[in-house]
Amino acid sequence: MATPILLTLNPGSSTIKLGLYALDEGGPRRLGRGIIDLQHDPLSLRIDVDGQRAEITLTARPSPDLHEVMEETLEWLAHHLPGHPITAFGHRVVHGGARFAGPERITDETLEAIAALTPLAPLHQPQSLRLIRAIRHFWPEHPQTASFDTAFHRSQDERVRRFALPRALFDEGIQHYGFHGLSYRFIAGELARTAPELARGRVVVAHLGSGASLCGLESGASRDTTMGFSTLDGIPMSTRCGALDPGVLLHLLQQRGLDAQAVSDMLYHRSGLLGISGISADARMLAESGAPEARQALEIFAFRIAQSVAALATTLGGLDGVVFTAGIGEHQPAVRAAVCAHLAWLGAALDPEANAANATRIEAASSRIAVRVIPTDEEQVIAEEAATLLRGILPNAV
Numbered sequence: 001m002a003t004p005i006l007l008t009l010n011p012g013s014s015t016i017k018l019g020l021y022a023l024d025e026g027g028p029r030r031l032g033r034g035i036i037d038l039q040h041d042p043l044s045l046r047i048d049v050d051g052q053r054a055e056i057t058l059t060a061r062p063s064p065d066l067h068e069v070m071e072e073t074l075e076w077l078a079h080h081l082p083g084h085p086i087t088a089f090g091h092r093v094v095h096g097g098a099r100f101a102g103p104e105r106i107t108d109e110t111l112e113a114i115a116a117l118t119p120l121a122p123l124h125q126p127q128s129l130r131l132i133r134a135i136r137h138f139w140p141e142h143p144q145t146a147s148f149d150t151a152f153h154r155s156q157d158e159r160v161r162r163f164a165l166p167r168a169l170f171d172e173g174i175q176h177y178g179f180h181g182l183s184y185r186f187i188a189g190e191l192a193r194t195a196p197e198l199a200r201g202r203v204v205v206a207h208l209g210s211g212a213s214l215c216g217l218e219s220g221a222s223r224d225t226t227m228g229f230s231t232l233d234g235i236p237m238s239t240r241c242g243a244l245d246p247g248v249l250l251h252l253l254q255q256r257g258l259d260a261q262a263v264s265d266m267l268y269h270r271s272g273l274l275g276i277s278g279i280s281a282d283a284r285m286l287a288e289s290g291a292p293e294a295r296q297a298l299e300i301f302a303f304r305i306a307q308s309v310a311a312l313a314t315t316l317g318g319l320d321g322v323v324f325t326a327g328i329g330e331h332q333p334a335v336r337a338a339v340c341a342h343l344a345w346l347g348a349a350l351d352p353e354a355n356a357a358n359a360t361r362i363e364a365a366s367s368r369i370a371v372r373v374i375p376t377d378e379e380q381v382i383a384e385e386a387a388t389l390l391r392g393i394l395p396n397a398v
């Protein structure tokens with residue numbers, strides 16, 4: 001019987017990241033990866049399968065339902081990968097709310113429950129729904145699974161999950177959830193595999209991508225995280241504001257007369273690194289810019305990350321290590337150096353050469369805490385969770 005082939009889909013606000021996996025007996029084996037850039041018209045699909053790279057300009061327009069984009073992408077894959085017919089799909093879904101404690105196979109009921117959570121993640125949830133629906137439209141018999149960012153944080157206790165708001169709101173779902181859970185699950189697994197002693201300790205992981213958050217891990221379990229009810233909370237991001245005095249919202253709405261949509265647009269799309277710098281949302285461009293506003297944006301970014309490390313260390317009752325991951329965390333030594341300079345009082349000291357080389361182990365011999373760089377892989381977690389859910393199901397579906 002042919003090996004089942006899984007396509008993973010990780011939608012962000014500006015890209016859809018794809019992963020192609022053979023679901024071997026021993027676990028998922030990656031055949032390739034791809035990225036669809038939704039910000040540029042015409043759309044492009046960059047793909048790397050079996051070591052062969054291609055960049056394809058899609059004829060599909062970026063329509064809201066993504067039907068044409070998915071149809072063209074899958075047709076391209078079917079045509080160019082005749083040995084790897086896709087038999088199943090695994091999705092990253094950002095919000096699982098109180099309903100999803102772990103990954104699930106997508107049915108009419110789960111799809112409805114995912115859709116009901118859209119108001120809690122307006123930037124991400126609609127993308128997942130569009131992809132799931134587009135695939136159902138063209139391949140109704142192909143099984144699909146959902147892996148939730150929020151599920152990893154279910155181990156957090158009520159001190160963390162409860163806001164200081166009237167009690168009834170908590171029961172209505174107004175809670176601190178936390179996101180980037182697939183990334184944190186991957187990092188916890190990598191730590192357990194490569195640094196078991198540290199993995200058993202108290203570690204803060206800084207996931208610094210376009211969206212960014214930090215998570216406090218104790219023995220690999222999430223105890224606290226900087227993103228809360230929504231993907232706006234915590235540290236400033238590329239275009240999102242991070243934690244903000246709620247009085248600012250009231251002021252914008254009541255005194256400045258902005259409507260809710262205008263405030264939402266400002267907080268999600270025009271704040272963060274872009275808002276502070278007025279130059280770019282892209283941390284690499286800011287690092288190369290030399291303008292004082294760009295420098296200030298990165299200084300505030302690093303400062304707020306360090307403040308969050310200290311806050312999470314309080315939840316953990318101490319700190320044995322910090323791990324940097326995602327685009328900025330993996331590739332920007334200057335950001336890591338600025339964060340660690342603020343954490344010198346906690347005993348953090350970097351080896352400048354190891355840091356400049358983006359090495360795995362970047363702490364100096366004198367450092368009282370470990371400082372590591374570990375590349376994340378959300379697609380691998382989606383593939384592993386899908387493989388577990390679909391075991392025994394796929395051979396019949398092929």
Ligand SMILES: Nc1ncnc2c1ncn2[C@@H]1O[C@H](COP(=O)(O)OP(=O)(O)O)[C@@H](O)[C@H]1O
Nearest residue numbers: 012209210211282283284285326327328331332
């Ligand atoms: N090689 C690199 N060098 C410097 N910065 C990088 C590099 N790759 C990515 N980044 C930065 O990482 C951020 C995007 O991170 P990424 O994890 O790809 O985000 P997301 O998955 O949320 O879209 C951008 O600010 C970008 O400038």
Ligand SMILES: CC(=O)OP(=O)(O)O
Nearest residue numbers: 012179180210211231
């Ligand atoms: C949760 C979130 O912000 O995700 P991303 O970083 O992919 O935008």
Ligand SMILES: [Mg+2]
Nearest residue numbers: 012209210211
């Ligand atoms: Mg991301």
